[in-house]
Amino acid sequence: MQLSGGAGDSAGQAVAGHRFTPGDVVVRREVLRGEVWFGCPTICVEDSADLLALYLPPGAEFGFPERGAFPCGRHPWQVAGHTAWSGHGKLMLQRPGEAHSVDVFWTGPGRDFAGWYFNLQDPFRRTPIGVDTLDHELDLWWPAGADRYVWKDVEMFAQRLVEGRYPGMAAAIRAEGDRIAALLDAGKRWWDEGWAGWRPDPTWPLPALPAGWAAVPVH
Incomplete structure (x- = not known):
């Protein structure tokens, strides 16, 4: 399954000269x-x-580096004491070079489709063990069955700017959000809506962070 209309560029080339295969951590x-x-x-x-479609399963551990300057403080999930992902897990659909992912959520005992979450973030950059990015806090959420999307975490995004989390990036982040909103308002769908019915392979084991994951150089 693919997103509609590719946006591939050099940002999507694998650092280690290969792509990941289904089931890889x-x-x-x-x-x-x-x-x-x-x-x-x-x-x-x-x-x-x-x-690049990645699945974050329930129970997947969160890792927080022990060493660093952390000029904007520790990660909010670390501060809140969150140690692993919960719920049904989420699927993250990302096109190379784009500053957002389209995340798919499910809910309830029947694993019903809950909606599309447009997560603003740095375009992903490949590393030998995975991908690097940065969540931009500001997002859009379109619940299943709703007529329209809603903006998420607008006030929190403003607070993050005060904290200095995104120096020189505020205008670009807002512009990406506005671009997504304009596409949705125009009825554009650049992802395959069939992903709403996707289910993970039941044989996949729970993934774990490899030793030294935080020490892999940042590109």
Whole structure:
């Protein structure tokens, strides 16, 4: 399954000269101001020229580096005491070079489709163990069955700017959010809506962070 219309460029080329295959563990790290700030193990669902699809399963551990300057403080999930992902897990659909992912959520005992979450973030950069990015806090959420999307964490994004988390990036982040909103308002769908019915392979084991995950150089 692919997103509609590729956006592949050099940002999507594998650092180690290969792509991940379905079932591989892909370490998704967040890099803030040059430092690894957070990491979690995900599972590769698809890795093609036009799409990187990663699944974050329930119970996947959260990793927080022990050493660093952390000029904006520790990761909020670490501060809150969150140690692993919960719920049904989420699927993250990312096109190379784009500053957002389309995340798929499910809910309830029947694992019903809950909605599309447009997560603003740095375009992913490949590492030998996975990908690096940085969540931009500001997001859009379109619940299943709703007529329209809603903006998320607008006030929190403003607070993060005060904290200095995104120096020189505020205008670009807002512009990406506005671009996504304009596409949605125009009825554009650049992802395959069939992902709403996707289910993880039941044989996949729970992924774990490899030793030394935080020490892999930042590109």
